[in-house]
Amino acid sequence: MTAAAPVHIAGQRLMLDPAGFLVWPAEKLLAVADLHLEKGSSFAAAGRFLPPYDTRETLERLALGLRRWKPRRLVLLGDSFHDRHGCARLPPADCAALTRMLAGLEEVVWVLGNHDPEPPVGLAGIAAEEWRLGPFTFRHIAQPAAMGKPVPPGEISGHFHPKASMPTRAGSVTRPCFMTDGRRMMLPAFGAYTGGLDLRDPAIAGLFPRGGRAFLLGPDRLYSFPTGPLRMLARAPEAANAPPP
Amino acid sequence: MPELFRDWFAARGWSPRPHQLALLDAVQGGSSALLVAPTGGGKTLAGFLPSLVDLHENPRPEGMGSLHTLYISPLKALAVDIARNLTAPVEAMGLPIRIETRTGDTPANRRARQRVDPPNFLLTTPESLALLLTLPDAAEMFSGLHAIVVDEIHALAGSKRGDQLALGLARLATLAPEARRIGLSATVAHPGPLRAYLSPTGLAKDVALVQGAPGAPPSLDILLPEGRLPWGGHMGLASMPEVYRRIRGAGVTIVFVNTRAQAELCFQALWRLNDDNLPIGLHHGSLTVEQRRKVEAAMADGRLRAVVATASLDLGIDWGAVDQVVQVGAPKGVSRLLQRIGRANHRMDEASQAVLVPANRFEVIECVAARQAIDAHELDGDPPREGGLDVLCQHILACAVAGPFHPDDLYAEILRAAPYAKLTRKDFDDALRFVEDGGYALQSYDRFRRLFRDSEGLIHIRGPAAARQLRMNLGTIVETPLLKVRLRGGPVLGEVEEWFVSTLSPGDCFIFAGQLLRFEGLDALACLVSRGGEGEPRVPAYAGSRMPLTTHLAARVRGILHDPAAWPALPESVREWLRLQQHASIMPPRDGLLVETFPRGERWFLVAYCFEGRLAHQSLGMLVTKRMEHLGMAPLGYLATDYVLAAWCAFEPQGIERLFEEDILGEELEEWMAESSMLRRTFRNIATIAGLIEKNHPGQEKSGRAMTMNADLIYDVLRRHEPDHILLRATRREASAGLTDVARIALILARARAGGIRHMALPRPSPLSVPALIEEGREWVAGGAEDALLAEAAALVADATDGAEIFGELLAEVTESIPPRGDRDRARKPRDAKRRNSRFIRSAPKNYGAPK
Incomplete structure (x- = not known):
């Protein structure tokens, strides 16, 4: 039995699925971030022959979420493909599986990311830099607050691959996580070959100046922890610029 | 032995030892030979003697083909030291021999010159040899090779570096079939497998065995702490006052310990007792190379009275003047203990002085058992295991980089390396396919192939990119991610494992490089510290650094x-x-x-x-x-x-x-x-050596590392979709053999x-x-343990916050209303829990700082 956790943002009830999906039940919407499809073949082109099963693995996990939540809308929050030619490299079997999956949905939104700045060719759905529905704005990279102004509530984003380490009595455990401060929500990366960036990294910490709550992914539940302000160890600014994979 | 050499020995009041002459005979008779002799037996000179004599009788012209003898040692420092030691007899006898080293530290211009004009004796390491063999002119360079000397062969055989060397030797045998091999080994339990390892055919019978006379038996004391014998613990700190007295009573002492953490603690404890201000040093593998060299040099010059050391000093250059060896903690193995004891008094006819310092009751029994084994001349040590498939993958790519090959020929060549004598053709073909395009059942990487086959069945490399990649990743030593420790505004002290730093908060203090340090924070490349600090200090431990009992x-x-x-x-x-x-x-x-x-x-x-x-x-x-x-x-x-x-x-x-x-x-x-998780670690190493993922290069920028793939993710995907892939087979095989x-x-x-x-x-x-x-x-207990721990920690935090935060309320308002002070309190509870129980982190004992 997989337990999703409810959160309230902008007056709306959202569900966080331990597999890494965000669900908005009122709109039958499912959002997922950073699939990085065809990352394996992207590395292979550079001479690192990673096992070529990542796309298949990621799509199988996505299919599980679609079966569980039966959404009408699917929002992919960018970096759905690892590079701009990823869509063209999809193996025929995987491409067919993805096409079937998308055919069952009323609306598919490909938010564009830094890895895939162009809309996928030959796949259902619309592409957008940003997409709004109700109080929510779906974008790939969270926008920093303007000087002195609070962030308007309702931003849902991906890009940073947030992960968090929790101390336990037998050493700390690190997992990908959702991160929210009640105004914005950052999704964990979903792809089979996606690593993570620690919440305390200035790139993420700066977006949550007052901290918030992290939801670490587990096989059948989330583990939630308040984070406090993510003020952390001083790192030199250049390290902050390192883009996540 | 020629006149000139006899005179040289005589002029020094020496006479050649029987094993030196026996080895000379064997090699002059055209055979390869393994010399097994205790430390201090003039082994190195014995190994070079046949080459010195041959070059005296048949001088080599300069230029290509001048390379006569290749010497391979597991330690760079040893190669450098031997080069220095050989220069004396060569100059004294006026022999026409040029000696040079080639290691990772050799400057590029000298390396380039060595390719055009090789020295007569080239002293190098297994890694540098592997690199040499990928050069297109390797065949020409080694064509005149006469002898290959492998030093400390017992330390290489059975390890992955040993596998790499064995494959390199097989390659050399193809390039220079005339070259004889000479192995130099400390006394071992199984000379048979070592002979096979050295053999050009992979068979022990093709290598002559020369045994040196055993050295004088060591004199071995067991030292118990004053007062009550501890029930547990492995640090042996209770015995430090007695150890200190022994140091004071002897000329020069090496205090061997089993782990780096123990080295730090013993070093500190000794200095607290050091009322006489004796010069006592510290030596372990995490200190910077410069620091280690400084300690070694001070030791060689007789400027130190004692050095606290880990396995980093087990092998290495001969200091001559060590008077006693103290082993703190259980010896764990007889052969290793003998090797350590042998560091005292490198003259084989004098008894080495050694003291065993057991830390607890079981260790007392172990020390007694070790002493009995030494008295009975019994040694331990496992025969070398089979060669790793990951090293094979790397070797196949290296061969392809060196030049086109036929798979049948390469397979036959590899079978002549003892660690691979039982390699099946299927494993070889799978390794070759892995190098080609990953070797997956799902053949989607056809167009990215690294190798291609010509009409004659020869395999060629496609493009220079693969060669570059190979040279960047060559070698079999996979480092765990390390962070430099730097004094604020000062020098780098050494390196600790990254995960240890991740458990520190600013203000925490720990002991490293013999100093009490306060953790200040991280900058892009290092962990910043200052001297001093308060509170219970911690000691960085290193995963898997303890040797198991034999x-x-x-x-x-x-x-x-x-x-x-x-x-x-x-x-x-x-x-x-x-x-x-x-x-x-x-x-x-x-x-x-x-x-x-x-x-x-x-x-x-x-x-x-x-x-x-x-x-x-x-x-x-x-x-x-x-x-x-x-x-x-x-x-x-x-x-x-x-x-x-x-x-x-x-x-x-x-x-x-x-x-x-x-x-x-x-x-x-x-x-x-x-x-x-052990298997995951094994897989990470195998995937790195085989070339699936990038090696961690020390000092590399964080952004560079972000580009490398997390091996765990690959492991999970591969295990689910192709459980029989060669890298998973290699992982299982290695785990069941060793880990x-x-x-x-x-x-x-x-x-x-x-x-x-x-x-x-x-x-x-x-x-x-x-x-x-x-x-x-x-x-x-495994099986959801990580998740059980997370659930526990989550519940703990909820308790600590009195459920003040029930999610589902408007979180923003809640978080904003909590004052920062409250945040700090909330954070404390789990962190304290972590400190007490963290698995690999050892706190210094409570009475630390006040021994007695």
């Missing part, structure tokens, strides 16, 4: 325990302890297995006296607790020492026989191997079956079980 020494320990007639050799406090055990339970039998069960606290304990070393016990613990789970005993955790396995559970363990049946190695093993010590688990189980299980159901812990029960470093 089978041979374990058998001796078991023998002593079982036989009261052997007890007079033990100190009274230990005898008393054993008598108590006899009374409360029984002694572990020589054959068969003693298992004690007893209640304590709210749970039941099971202690099995297996004596097969920590690694085997750790793996066995996983398997036994899995079976306990299946049998409904609700296991809660377990712990492994070198001597026993202790497990605890919620219900009384019954039907003990079922827990130690041999079929445990079937189903439970498979189940566990799939999830084991998990499956062979030794099988020994325990076979003994239990043959000798029977003696189950003692006791009302309370037995005396023998106490050391295990107070041991640090508990393992938690």
Whole structure:
């Protein structure tokens, strides 16, 4: 039995699925971030022959979420493909599986990311830099607050691959996580070959100046922890610029 | 031996030793030879003597083909030192020989010159040799090679570096079939496999064995701490006052310890006692190279009275003037102990002075057992294992970079390397396919192939990119991610493992490089520290740095325990302890297995006296607790020492026989191997060596590392979609051979079956079980353990915050209304819990700083 956790943002009830999906039940919407499809073949082109099963693995996990939540809308929050030619490299079997999956949905939104700045060719759905529905704005990279102004509530984003380490009595455990401060929500990366960036990294910490709550992914539940302000160890600014994979 | 050489020996008042002459004879007769002799026997000179004589009689012209002798040592420093030592006789006899080293430190211009105009003697390491062999002109360079000298061969054979060297030697045999091989080894238990390792055919019979005379037997003391003998602990700090007195009483002492953490603590303890301000140094593998070189130089010049060292000094250059060796903590193996003792007094006809300092009761027995083994001239050490498939993959790519090859020829060549003598054609073909395009069943990487086949069946490399990649990743040493430790505004002190730093908060203090340091924070490349600091200091530990007890020494320990007639050799406090055990339970039998069960606290304990070393016990613990789970005993955790396995559970363990049946190695093993974090680590190393993922280059920018793939993710995907892939086969094979010590688990189980299980159901812990029960470093039962811990921590935090934050409320308002002060309080609870129980982090003892 997989337990999703409810959160309230902008007056709306959202569900966080331990597999890494965000669900908005009122709109039958499912959002997922950073699939990085065809990352394996992207590395292979550079001479690192990673096992070529990542796309298949990621799509199988996505299919599980679609079966569980039966959404009408699917929002992919960018970096759905690892590079701009990823869509063209999809193996025929995987491409067919993805096409079937998308055919069952009323609306598919490909938010564009830094890895895939162009809309996928030959796949259902619309592409957008940003997409709004109700109080929510779906974008790939969270926008920093303007000087002195609070962030308007309702931003849902991906890009940073947030992960968090929790101390336990037998050493700390690190997992990908959702991160929210009640105004914005950052999704964990979903792809089979996606690593993570620690919440305390200035790139993420700066977006949550007052901290918030992290939801670490587990096989059948989330583990939630308040984070406090993510003020952390001083790192030199250049390290902050390192883009996540 | 020519006149010139006899005169040279005579001029020094020396005469050639019999083994030096025997080796010369064997090599002059055209044969390869292995010289086994104790330290101080003039081994290195023996190894070079045939080449010196040959070049004296047949001088080589300059230029290509001038390379006569290749010397390979596991240590760069050793190569440099030998070059220096050889220069003396060469100059004294006026021999026309040019000697040079080639290591990772050799400047590019010299390396380039060496390719055009090689020296007569080239001194190098296995890694540098592998690089040389990828050069297109390697064939020409080595064409005139006459002799290959492999030093410290016992330290190389059986390791991955040894596998790489064996493949390199096979290559050299193809390029220079005339070259004879000379192996130099310390005294070992199994010279047979070493001869095979050295052999150009992979067969021991093709290598002559030359045995040096044994050195004088060492004089060996066992030193007990004053007062009560500790029940547990491995640091031996209680004995430091006595060790200090020994240091004061001798000229130069090496204090060997077993771990880097122990080195730091002993060093600190000695300095606190150091009222005489004796120059005492510290040497371990995490200090910067410059620091280590400085200590070594001070030692060589006689400027130090003592150095506290780890295995980093086990091998290495000869200092001559060491008067005594102190081994703090259990020796763990006879051969290693002898090697360490041999560092004192490098003259073989004088007895080495050595002191063993056991840290607890079991270690006393182990020290006594080791002394008896040395008296009986018995050695331990496992015969080398089979060569790794990951090293093979790297070698195949290296061969392709060097030039086109036919797979049949390469396969035949590789079979002549002993570690690969049993390599199947399927494994070879799979390795080749892996190099080609990853070798996956799903053939989607056709267009990215690295190799191609021409019409004659020769395999070529496609493009220069693969060659570049190979040269960046060559070698078999995979570093765990390390961070430099830098004094604020000062020098780099060394490196600690990244995960250790991740457990520190600014203000925490720890001991490193012999100093108390305060953690200040991180910058892009280093962990910043300042001197001093308050509070309980921690000591960085390094995963997997402890050596397990050898089978041979374990058998001796078991023998002593079982036989009261052997007890007079033990100190009274230990005898008393054993008598108590006899009374409360029984002694572990020589054959068969003693298992004690007893209640304590709210749970039941099971202690099995297996004596097969920590690694085997750790793996066995996983398997036994899995079976306990299946049998409904609700296991809660377990712990492994070198001597026993202790497990605890919620219900009384019954039907003990079922827990130690041999079929445990079937189903439970498979189940566990799939999830084991040890296997994940093994896979990461294998994937790196085989070239699937980038090597971590020390000092590389964080952004660079972000581009490397997380091996765990690859492992999970590969295991699910292609469980029989060559890299997973290699991982399983390696884990069952070494890391998990499956062979030794099988020994325990076979003994239990043959000798029977003696189950003692006791009302309370037995005396023998106490050391295990107070041991640090508990393992938690696998299977959702990580998630159970997370759930616990999450609940703990919820308790600590009094449920003040119920999610589902408007979180923003809640977080914004909590003052920063409150945040700090909330954070404290879990962090304190972590400090107390963190698995690999050891706190310095409470009375730290005030020994006595």
